[in-house]
Amino acid sequence: MKPIWQTLEQNYAENKARSIASLFDKGDRLARFSATADELYLDVAKTNIDDDALDALLALAEAAGLAERRAAMFAGEKINTTEGRAVLHTALRSSEAAPLLVDGRDVRPAIAETLARMEIFAEGVRSGKIASQSGAPFTDVVNIGIGGSDLGPAMARLAFAPYQDGPRTHFISNVDGAHARDTLRGIDPATTLVIVASKTFTTIETMTNAETVFGWLRGALGEKIGTHLAAVSTAQELTSKMGIDRARVFGFADWVGGRYSLWGPVGLPIMLAIGAERFREFLDGAAALDAHFQNAPLAQNLPVLLALTGIWHRNICGYDTRAVLPYDQRLARLPAYLQQLDMESNGKRVQMDGTAVERDTGPVVWGEPGTNGQHAFYQFLHQGTDVIPVEFLIAAEAHEPELAHHHDLLKANCLAQSEALMLGRSFEEAKQIASRLGFEGTERERQAAHRTFPGNRPSVTLAYPKLTPFVLGQLIALYEHRVFVEGVVWKINSFDQWGVELGKELANALLPMVQGDEAKDKDPSTTALLERLRE
Numbered sequence: 110m111k112p113i114w115q116t117l118e119q120n121y122a123e124n125k126a127r128s129i130a131s132l133f134d135k136g137d138r139l140a141r142f143s144a145t146a147d148e149l150y151l152d153v154a155k156t157n158i159d160d161d162a163l164d165a166l167l168a169l170a171e172a173a174g175l176a177e178r179r180a181a182m183f184a185g186e187k188i189n190t191t192e193g194r195a196v197l198h199t200a201l202r203s204s205e206a207a208p209l210l211v212d213g214r215d216v217r218p219a220i221a222e223t224l225a226r227m228e229i230f231a232e233g234v235r236s237g238k239i240a241s242q243s244g245a246p247f248t249d250v251v252n253i254g255i256g257g258s259d260l261g262p263a264m265a266r267l268a269f270a271p272y273q274d275g276p277r278t279h280f281i282s283n284v285d286g287a288h289a290r291d292t293l294r295g296i297d298p299a300t301t302l303v304i305v306a307s308k309t310f311t312t313i314e315t316m317t318n319a320e321t322v323f324g325w326l327r328g329a330l331g332e333k334i335g336t337h338l339a340a341v342s343t344a345q346e347l348t349s350k351m352g353i354d355r356a357r358v359f360g361f362a363d364w365v366g367g368r369y370s371l372w373g374p375v376g377l378p379i380m381l382a383i384g385a386e387r388f389r390e391f392l393d394g395a396a397a398l399d400a401h402f403q404n405a406p407l408a409q410n411l412p413v414l415l416a417l418t419g420i421w422h423r424n425i426c427g428y429d430t431r432a433v434l435p436y437d438q439r440l441a442r443l444p445a446y447l448q449q450l451d452m453e454s455n456g457k458r459v460q461m462d463g464t465a466v467e468r469d470t471g472p473v474v475w476g477e478p479g480t481n482g483q484h485a486f487y488q489f490l491h492q493g494t495d496v497i498p499v500e501f502l503i504a505a506e507a508h509e510p511e512l513a514h515h516h517d518l519l520k521a522n523c524l525a526q527s528e529a530l531m532l533g534r535s536f537e538e539a540k541q542i543a544s545r546l547g548f549e550g551t552e553r554e555r556q557a558a559h560r561t562f563p564g565n566r567p568s569v570t571l572a573y574p575k576l577t578p579f580v581l582g583q584l585i586a587l588y589e590h591r592v593f594v595e596g597v598v599w600k601i602n603s604f605d606q607w608g609v610e611l612g613k614e615l616a617n618a619l620l621p622m623v624q625g626d627e628a629k630d631k632d633p634s635t636t637a638l639l640e641r642l643r644e
């Protein structure tokens with residue numbers, strides 16, 4: 110039997126120029142190339158993957174040991190082998206009762222206890238029972254964190270705007286003082302609760318911002334600011350050093366990766382904004398997708414189909430990037446969130462065993478909400494020299510029934526884009542358009558060339574009834590598991606992030622030179638830049 114990769118490469122070589130639209134002529138393509146999981150519907154039919162290619166891709170997942178790796182993750186085995194850790198963010202949203210052992214200890218009681226403490230705290234703040242120093246209810250929450258301690262709640266905060274009935278939430282992540290300054294402007298420290306969120310509690314950006322924000326609180330409230338503070342971390346002893354009351358510290362274990370952490374205490378700002386009940390719905394959505402990922406046959410399994418489509422585009426077609434284009438303004442931060450989830454997880458160049466990867470790994474992930482993107486970079490998507498596989502997201506219903514005509518336009522645009530990318534417009538059609546515009550002869554040909562769309566550009570679409578907490582939970586879990594499946598096929602560790610370390614170390618070494626020390630052992634380019642950047 111031919112190796113699976115070779116089968117896929119040959120299939121693509123033979124069918125590269127085939128029209129994607131023609132694939133719909135044969136049989137019921139949609140039945141095989143779409144699938145549902147509770148509220149989510151995934152359509153991967155507008156791609157150049159045919160039945161044989163899908164068979165081979167599914168065989169690839171099986172041959173990579175997907176079922177075993179998946180079972181190992183959910184069972185709490187230490188699949189993050191470079192850090193010697195289990196990977197159990199799924200446990201944070203699970204309502205299963207059977208013990209889940211890590212190092213011989215059941216992790217479920219601590220998860221349940223922390224969630225219950227979060228709920229008491231969040232509902233206390235929301236009701237005004239837990240109040241500011243003056244006794245007035247908290248009106249604002251400032252979350253200080255970066256990466257996984259910021260992107261998840263910041264993304265969800267926007268997504269859940271229709272459900273926001275608690276204090277306003279704000280996010281400070283960048284060490285750039287402008288972020289703190291601009292965020293704090295207009296907020297009253299007397300009624301602001303500050304959450305310091307950091308898995309390690311050593312991240313320089315977060316520690317620096319925390320000191321600045323604490324100073325801001327002290328300026329208004331005096332030295333005793335404890336009633337205005339809370340912390341989220343795995344390093345409880347470090348939170349005490351910062352003077353945060355133990356009762357206000359919400360811990361989690363090292364088997365929750367930063368970029369997978371919004372289901373636990375890192376989600377506290379979301380719970381404060383929308384309440385404990387809605388937050389549970391968010392967890393339930395993710396848990397439903399977890400169950401689907403574990404139980405649905407691979408051929409109808411959303412994360413598997415999405416991952417295999419990604420592998421086809423990355424490894425077989427050789428596309429370097431993928432665009433995530435939510436036709437949902439409230440998912441404006443989803444692409445940024447997915448950049449960390451996907452690129453920090455799968456931007457790897459060695460396999461689990463330390464040898465070089467055999468294939469390209471994670472692509473560049475980028476995107477913007479539709480329809481804004483249409484008026485910016487879609488020109489490139491339709492007529493540029495690179496092909497970019499696109500992932501559209503769209504809800505059947507908006508939260509604004511009185512503005513239904515807006516949503517109709519949004520849906521029409523989303524569908525139009527995937528259709529236009531697939532069908533394109535032939536030179537002949539473009540010539541007819543040029544004729545109608547009054548062009549003749551060679552000028553008609555020239556004008557037609559500019560109005561021709563090559564088409565045959567792939568896209569997938571994710572549709573859901575409405576952007577509810579349950580649906581967002583499903584969506585995020587879907588992307589998490591997609592990243593996992595791709596990582597399994599590429600044989601990489603999707604749960605470490607050594608690639609962020611070198612820059613951190615060099616920044617520490619450079620700081621004294623930025624502050625005036627002589628530049629030592631630096632290349633001429635860096636030395637010259639240091640000179641220029643000194644105040």
Ligand SMILES: O=P(O)(O)OC[C@H]1O[C@](O)(CO)[C@@H](O)[C@@H]1O
Nearest residue numbers: 256257258307308309312367609
């Ligand atoms: O939550 P912490 O420990 O402050 O880390 C923040 C982020 O920094 C990283 O370690 C590296 O960027 C991310 O993985 C993490 O989400």
